[in-house]
Amino acid sequence: MRKSTIAVAIAASVALAAAMTGCSSGSSSSGAAKALTVEDYYSQPNAGTFDKIYQACGKSIGVTVKSTHVPGAGLIAKVLQQSSSKTLPDVLMLDNPDVQQIASSGALSPLSNYGITGKGFAPGVLSAGTYKGDLYGLAPAVNSIALFYNTDILKAAGITPPKTWAELKTDASALTKGKQYGFAFSGINTYEGTWQFLPFMWTNGGDEKNIDTPQTAEALQLLTSMVQDGSTSKSVVNWAQSDVLNQFTAGKAAMMINGPWQFPVLAKFPNLHWATAPIPGKNATDVPVAPLGGETFNVPNTGNKANMSLAGKLVACITNDKNMVTEAKIGGYVPSKISIAAQVAASDPQIASFATIVKTARARTGELGAGWPAAATKIYTAEQLALTGKLSPAAALKQAQNG
Amino acid sequence: MTSATTVAPTASSPAVTARRGESPRRRGRGGERVVQWLFIAPAVVYIALFFGYPIVQNTLMSFQDYTTKTFFTGEAPWVGFANYATVIGSSLFSTTLINTGLFTVGSIIGQFVVGIALALFFRKKFPLNGVLRSLLLVPWLLPLIASSAVWKWMLDQDSGVINQSLQVLHLTAKGVPWLNDPNVALIAVIMVNIWLGIPFNVTILYSGLQDIPQELYEAGSLDGATGWKSFRYITWPNLRPVVSVVLVLGVVYTLKVLDIILGLTGGGPANSTETLATNAYHLSFVDFTFGAGAAVSNILIIISLLFSFIYLRVNRRAVDE
Structure with a gap:
């Protein structure tokens, strides 16, 4: 019993050392992107709907998309961990009050790099995603209380x-x-x-x-x-x-x-x-x-330029006019574009009272x-x-x- | 070390069997040394990796401005004792320190008194003794998050079973605000922690009682030492080494309690149940000011360490005896 325990201990420590040295060679920084990764905190059934949108968007720009759904409470911890091990996903979803903090760490790239300006979005939505004058995150649909x-x-x-x-x-x-x-x-x-x-x-x-x-x-x-x-x-x-x-x-x-x-x-x-x-x-x-409540989509600074530019396209697709309606409907959210919110509110009385609120809603991190x-x-x-x-x-x- | 060397020649792991053919004399003292070190190596590696590294890292972190930014850039500016100054200077520090003290002392007294009473009770021979004793371990077996969720439910002011029962018994008219009143919440949290600590106390004290020879009681009873007297003059002196171990370990375990408090009150209401442990957690994992969080946890570690030294001393004395 004792002998085998010692043998196991030696084996384990060797394996551990090997695993630790192996860790650092995990990131890849070159090569054409065939697959993008997306990380969010949605749970079923919403996660399923988002997966469909990710896949369709991926298809439209010629990549496959692999998504991970992390429990809400653990997302930031996971992002910090990925940030330090340089394994951030290509597209990252964040709760809107966290965007500026993560952007201030340098982990996100400005969406203007990918031609995303947020034109037509409610001012509160843009202010939530903006850090030091640059737009880092865009929420396709928002909510309030x-x-x-x-x-x-x-x-x-x-x-x-x-x-x-x-x-x-x-x-x-x-x-x-x-x-x-x-x-x-x-x-x-x-x-x-x-x-x-x-x-x-x-x-x-x-x-x-x-x-x-x-x-x-x-x-x-x-x-x-x-x-x-x-x-x-x-x-x-x-x-x-x-x-x-x-x-x-x-x-x-x-x-x-x-x-x-x-x-x-x-x-x-x-x-x-x-x-x-x-x-x-x-x-x-x-x-x-x-x-203002809701989740923004962001493009982390992964260092892989080719992937980041594709990720920008993916974010543009996730936040486009058609998809924001779908995303709004599954969670009782309101589309972030004022014109589109008005269209949805006209057909859904429960959303209507929120649509007016969101127009004047204020981002927590705005100030x-x-x-x-x-x-x-x-x-x-x-x-x-x-x-x-x-x-x-x-x-x-x-x-x-x-x- | 001696046990390791005697095991070596018969060991069947590949590294050791290779040496089997060599005679001990030719292998010389140098070879023996290497073998000895090989046997210590796993333990050293393990301790360095899982105890040494985190402690060194945590100490370093407490002297740095370690924030969310650090994770991406890897930069954590050295700030000396600034984190300690902020933490100790904050109005919350004295509250958390007092709460930690009250929580620890209250829990330990409660757990120990109930624990020793139950241990003495279970020494008596009666039917279902064994079954009841194993049932007593249940709080220990339940996941803490689950049991704290259930306790939170039971302690609810309006519809919790505890207040409902008290109202039926006409002990209280409006229900006790267990977790809602800053003056009561700490008491409620201590009560739950006592419940949680009883199995540990009973188990250790019961095994200590089993070690006291029955002849002492027989001899004592001839001299008139029965009941309280037999406890005072036979049980207590013989149990003392075990008691000190239970108390010191209890203090160290209680100081670091986090989950049960987070599950019940999250440190509230109005910080009335915020201890050093929950404060360190909040600073590091809610506010993401890891430097300040590390400073608080280092203060906690130092307090714990103090009690660990007491434990080692007490333990050594017990062995010497």
Whole structure:
């Protein structure tokens, strides 16, 4: 037993050393491209639709395409790893708030190299993909968040969807009875919590550059007061958006903040009747500013010029007018071109309320670029301090802003 | 080393059989040396590769401005103690340090008290003793992510089974905000970690109890040492070496707990359950400031190392005894 263990150990260490030296000779940097690699974080069934688009696009430019689907949470870690081992894919999909950070590392190439200008795309979409004046990523379809409401519960209570903060507060309180809360949102200590707070903050004139302002404090006060008066569960500090959805589908929340990517999940509950409305501003006249969501397609700096130019063509195809409609439809997204979004919205009422939101939607990284993650952390930190009652909204924002 | 040399002549691996024909005398001391080193080599390579390299790399990283950019360019500017200064200067540092201390002390006390009580209980002979003892290992066998998800569910303020039961028993009217209140969340996380650590404590303490000769108790009972007295004067002194091992290992294991906290609260609400371990994780893998993350984890390693030294000392003394 012991002898064989030692033999195995020697063999293993030799094999390991061989494997380690072998690693460095993995990358190929020359030769005509026959096959391109694409990496995204889509899961089935969406991944299947994207694969079809990749294949068709590949065929149109004369290459075969091999795609890998990575779990969403692991994508950035994988990209960093590939970045250091020089094994980045030819086309890389990124969540739009990550584009500037990855672009700032030098791992992406400007799309203008491949003649992609983003003409006709919504300004928020372009701002999300732009780093230091160059367009690095283009999202064919985008989304945002809105107010979802249970039409049966609201009808029974004689309530129409709220249009102002005051209405949201009174409605939420009126809709709270027994085990049912009036309102649900995600206030978790991750970027998801930040993302859901942004419409309230931005619509009221708050800004991520400095969150220690009366406008942002007012927005945080609204959510805090709903938690304190009991019309929202105290558990929101631990709820991700999927948890919020579970509350809604279980009938434990009459209204919620969520996004169109939940449409397929909601479709599994035929007895649940729901509709969407824009997230209310403080006044009915406030122009809603919602955060822009969605994934961009990028061409990493792989060093292989021939492949990169083909990859540029592939990205152009993935983001063309025809494909963006297909891509939008599978995930409840809205096409990124304003003209095309209007066409789709005309035929799909559920998309319609999002189409108007996306026109004015703001990119999270639009203002701070690679500095966004730090600001996002401050926002959810302040939110948690206020929602748990540890500090007043104003004091919480002040403390978070000052680090 | 001695065991290695005695094994060598009969070893059947190709490298060693080649030498079988040579007489030990002709091979000389030099050859023996080489053989000795060959046997140490796998262990040395293994330790250097999987312990040495990461530790050296982590230490270097903590003195560098290591960000997402570094992965592509390979450049990580040397910043000296800047990462340590930022980390220690941040308002979060004292919170995480206190949380780490409370979490560790709370978990260890809870695990040990319940662990020794159960170990003593299982010394008694009763039906299903063996079955119950193996059932006790279940928390150890479950994947941590799964058990923390279930605990999160059970601890839910509105519809969790724990609050439902407390309400049925009229112990609380509105339910305890287990994971929602910054003042309670750490206690809840400690409770779950105690549950998780009980199997380890019971197993080690039970085997320690088995080693105490039955004759001591028989002799003691003749002198009137029964019940508490027999525990105080027979069990405890004989168990002490095992106890110190359990405690020190427990501290080292608890300091680095990450998954259970991430699964339950993610360090929240309002950083009330953020420990050094979760903070290092967040800095490195959420904010991608790997330099600062490495600095925090090095601080954690130093604290752990301190306890490892205590463990080694205690262990040596136990062996000497």
